[in-house]
Every structure is written in C-alpha cells, then in structure tokens.
Amino acid sequence: MRIFLAGATGVIGSRLLPLLVAAGHDVTGTTRSAERAGMIEKAGGTPVVVDVYDVEALTAAAVKSRPELVMHQLTDLPDDAADIPARATANSRMRTEGTANLLAAALAAGGARMLAQSIAWTPPGRGDAVAWHEAAVLDAGGVVVRYGQLYGPGTYYETEPPAPARIRVSDAAQRTVPLVEAASGVVVLADPED
Known part of the structure; x- marks a missing residue:
C-alpha cells in the first residue's frame, strides 16, 4: 500500500x-525539518520536507x-x-487546521483514506478541538486512533508509566500497523490492563 505518513519523525x-x-508498504514520510529528512530515508521511506500549514506544498x-x-x-x-498548557493553542491548531489541510490533500490525491x-x-480546555478533529476524520470515512498516554523512550514518561489510559510507545506503533486496513471508526489503543 502507498502511505503518506505526516509526522514521520x-x-x-x-x-x-x-x-x-517492513510490512511491505511504500511510505512517503513528511517532516518540517530538512535536517530530519535523512531519518526517513534511513528507515526506508521517501522523505518530503513540508509544513502542514502550507496547503499548496502539502497538496502537491x-x-x-x-x-x-x-x-x-x-x-x-x-x-x-x-510547557503543554502554554502550547495548547498550537496543538489545537494542528488538530483543526492541520487535519483539514491533510483531508484536503488526501482528497486532491484521489480520495486517499485517512x-x-x-x-x-479529554485534555482540559481543548476538548472541542479533539472532537472537531475526530468528527472531520470520521465524516471523511477515516479511522481515528485514540492512543493512551505514551510512555517509554522519547516520551514525557520515560521511566515511570503515567496513569491509565496509557500505552508503551513501541506498542502503539506496532498496534497501528494493522490498522491501515481498518474500516472507518474509532480504535482505542491502550495497555491491555487499562
């Protein structure tokens, strides 16, 4: 399957x-940073340096x-x-404007699934952006993957797991791979005991 992975780094x-x-997919991965493009190539993907807010470049x-x-x-x-509270607006923008731009790009690319x-x-004060994001993806016939709080190397919880719902970041990635074939709907990925 040809996959356009926004946020590949x-x-x-x-x-x-x-x-x-490794599962046999042909992956084009995006990054905003030219310095990180090599990470995508090293992992076997085709890198594209693009900002999700540049609609024309993203669509192209x-x-x-x-x-x-x-x-x-x-x-x-x-x-x-x-610093999460101070950056709440930026992350909400990613869920709204970023999602809208990716949906438009998917449509322009021949109606790719999302x-x-x-x-x-539900994050305090940001539930509306999450709800909008999920509704837009589902309205387009896509799949919403609700991850528990990530823990493990490179996360906010590197040494101690957070409160449930949670999932080890490596497990989150592994459990996402088969979802490329999932039917439209919501999937929750969290540790089994959660």
Missing part, C-alpha cells in the same frame, strides 16, 4: 515508519506520492511537559 511516526516499510506532495492512505501522526507539543491519531482522554 515524531514520537510515534519515527517508530511506525520502519514497521510499515500528497498528489505526487499517490497515496492510498494518508496517516496523520502530527502533533505540536513542546519537549517539556510543563487514519489519524487522537487521544484516549
């Missing part, structure tokens, strides 16, 4: 990309890759969890 995307390639990149699936793994989160990450909890 992020916490989940960087783990997901080599798994998708998606059309060129001819995807059957657009996978939205983009967030706009800070490196330090203490699989988009979401969260298995």
